[in-house]
Amino acid sequence: MARICAEGLRIEFPLYHFGARSMKKRLLGAASRRVKADAQNRVVISALSDLSFTIESGERVALVGHNGAGKSTLLCTLAGIDEPVGGRLTVEGEIGSLIDPAAGMDILSTGRENIRLRALYRGLNAEQTAALEAEAGAFSGLGEFLDVPIHGYSAGMSIRLAFALATAVQPQILLMDEWFSAGDADFMAKAEVRLEYLIKASEILVIATHDMDVVKRWCNRVIRLEAGRIVGDG
Amino acid sequence: MSFQPIPSPEHYISIDAANPRHAERALSDLRDGFSQWRLALALARLDLRNRYRGSVLGPLWMSLSSLIMLIGLGLLYGALFKINLANYLPHLAVSLIVWQWIAGFINDSCATLTSAEGVIRQMRLPYTLHALRVAFRNALVAAHSLLLIPIIFLIFRQVPGPEALLAIPGLLLICINMVAGGLLLGMICARFRDIPPIVANAVQLAFFVSPILWKPELLGDAMVWMAFNPFYALLETVRGPLLEGGGPLLAWLAAIFYTGVHVVLAGFLFARFRSRIAFWV
Numbered sequence: 001m002a003r004i005c006a007e008g009l010r011i012e013f014p015l016y017h018f019g020a021r022s023m024k025k026r027l028l029g030a031a032s033r034r035v036k037a038d039a040q041n042r043v044v045i046s047a048l049s050d051l052s053f054t055i056e057s058g059e060r061v062a063l064v065g066h067n068g069a070g071k072s073t074l075l076c077t078l079a080g081i082d083e084p085v086g087g088r089l090t091v092e093g094e095i096g097s098l099i100d101p102a103a104g105m106d107i108l109s110t111g112r113e114n115i116r117l118r119a120l121y122r123g124l125n126a127e128q129t130a131a132l133e134a135e136a137g138a139f140s141g142l143g144e145f146l147d148v149p150i151h152g153y154s155a156g157m158s159i160r161l162a163f164a165l166a167t168a169v170q171p172q173i174l175l176m177d178e179w180f181s182a183g184d185a186d187f188m189a190k191a192e193v194r195l196e197y198l199i200k201a202s203e204i205l206v207i208a209t210h211d212m213d214v215v216k217r218w219c220n221r222v223i224r225l226e227a228g229r230i231v232g233d234g
Numbered sequence: 235m236s237f238q239p240i241p242s243p244e245h246y247i248s249i250d251a252a253n254p255r256h257a258e259r260a261l262s263d264l265r266d267g268f269s270q271w272r273l274a275l276a277l278a279r280l281d282l283r284n285r286y287r288g289s290v291l292g293p294l295w296m297s298l299s300s301l302i303m304l305i306g307l308g309l310l311y312g313a314l315f316k317i318n319l320a321n322y323l324p325h326l327a328v329s330l331i332v333w334q335w336i337a338g339f340i341n342d343s344c345a346t347l348t349s350a351e352g353v354i355r356q357m358r359l360p361y362t363l364h365a366l367r368v369a370f371r372n373a374l375v376a377a378h379s380l381l382l383i384p385i386i387f388l389i390f391r392q393v394p395g396p397e398a399l400l401a402i403p404g405l406l407l408i409c410i411n412m413v414a415g416g417l418l419l420g421m422i423c424a425r426f427r428d429i430p431p432i433v434a435n436a437v438q439l440a441f442f443v444s445p446i447l448w449k450p451e452l453l454g455d456a457m458v459w460m461a462f463n464p465f466y467a468l469l470e471t472v473r474g475p476l477l478e479g480g481g482p483l484l485a486w487l488a489a490i491f492y493t494g495v496h497v498v499l500a501g502f503l504f505a506r507f508r509s510r511i512a513f514w515v
Contacts, residue, residue: 010251014513016425080247080358083509091247095358103356108284117280120273121357 001057002093002172002203004078009051010086011073011228012044034227047073048228051087055221057203062215064208065225071208074225075099075175078206093203096171098180101162111146111153111161112137118165132168139194140164141187160187167194174199176207179214260505267362274363278370293378300331300379304386311447320390322449327386328473329446332408335376336465337437339412343368344430346420351515361504361511365416369409383476397480404471407493411468414493418500421507424514440465461485464492 038044048070055061063071076082077089079097104121105114115136119129137146140160150158163180180191199205199218209215215222224232267274286292304327312322343365347354350364387393423429444465450457460466467488474481 014510016514076355081355081512083249083512084251086251088250088252089247090249093246095247097357100356104353106280106284108287109280117276120270120276121359123270123273 003057003090004053004055004092004173004204004206005090006054006087007052007089008087009048009077009084009089010046011048011070011077011082012038012046012085013073014038015043015045046228048077048084048225051230053223053230053233055204055206059221060199060205060207060219061221061223062207062209062219063223063225064210064215068227069225070228071225072099072177073228075177075206075208078173079175091173093172095173095175096166096169096198096202098166098174098176100177101166101180102158105150105158105162107151108149110149111140111142114150114161115165122169132165135168136161136164139168139190156184156187163191167191167198170198170201172202173204173206174202176205176209178209179207179211254509256505256508260501260508263360263504263508264362267360267366270360270363271366274366275370277367278374281367281371282374293375296375296378297382300334300382304330304382307447315448315452317449320392324386324390324392324477325449325473326447327383328476329469331376331379331383332469332472333441333444333446333465334379335372336408336468337441338375339368339372340415340419340437341430341434342372343412343416343419344423344433346416347424347511347515348420354512354515361417361420361508362413365413365420368416368420369412372412373409387476392477394476395479398475400475400480401472404468404475404489407471407489408468411493411496414497414500417504418496421503421511421514424511425507444469458484461488464488467492 034046036044036046051074063074065071073082075097076099077084078091079095079099080091104118106117109117112133115133116129119132124132140146140157140163142157142161145153145157150161153161180195181188205218207214207218221234222232223230282293286295289295291298304323307330308319308323308326311326312319315322346364346368347361350367353359354361354364419429419433423433440463444463445453445460446469450460450466450470453460461484467485470481470485471489474485
């Protein structure tokens, strides 16, 4: 059973490589709550502080809040990329991230080579790789372009391939940053069907969004973030 | 719609900031990284292919430039040191080519993590993978030049005895250092952006103070001091077996000692700061 459990979760981004001394004076001079100095006197941005929540299997969670409220940071933390400096986080279940579907693509390689590369990233065996190649190749509808370097793709074509690759794997926990929207009308319709399938088959969905229609249509729980803290849950 | 998603591998994340289990998680990073060596190798080959995209000779340029450098430096320094070529060129070939491998790696390893920023910020992957990628990439480049060594040996009828097999553990020591160095330099250079130019300067200096152009025997009694130079020790574990019937014991002990220190240091810093890397790149 998939489950996400966070207790007192705290994430801080240290600001390196920006000439901390002068910036420190400028930023810390104003009475700021989120830009502060940590124990070693570095300038840090307190992205998330003291988050506690449990997401059980079956929950469809929308993360809402203004820009900079910490929605994407929270997704990155759940995906295991950013590590918390305080608190505890347990994520049980296979994670599928649609945060940036194009991550890890090599623009000088062909579509087919990119599919194989992605299979390696995911640690798939030969049989699964062949399945992924057939699946993603067919779904992206690239046809003969599959053997052209994606450097030569139009923006829509590379998004189609990225989407096909990112959604070919069924995760237990699906993380999304904004509802996917790209490609022409035909592809959008196809993508919607597939996303719907993916979401229904996953046990947990966490989506960061500004779109209230998406929230109403897909989610059964809303976590509202403000300045890195949870201000509403339910 | 006939849509059969492929089952993805298991995932389980458990992070407790109060009990970070640094060593355990660093070890599992290493284990996962090595188990994905195929991906590291594929990425390394991709790097090379992209670097030489559209070039006719491709990576053979590496062999060619090594060859030209060997001939040029061989003729000049052979005359300067008054050593005949049959004696000098095999020494220079092994020293220079292994050195180019090490030096190229050191400079490249500064960007181990910074150049993988896009992947690190988007995907959960073992950091060891990036170190392996750089090690593979440089080993592939070096392989093109290493081929010159047997050719030079054949030309000058320099046939090493069975002790040449000792070069294999020597190469292995170099490879161990490269995985450790990829992590160590990669982390330091990701955190402190002034380090790469310092490293580049240090590597240049090391070229002249290590016995590459010159033979260590030229130092006479001062040769024992060479053991303090880790590059000499590492070079000797390959050059000794191929050229000098095994190489001095002192050099071997020094090479093993330096490798041990390097691995422990890299391992310690990696375990301690692994969780911060994503914020550094």
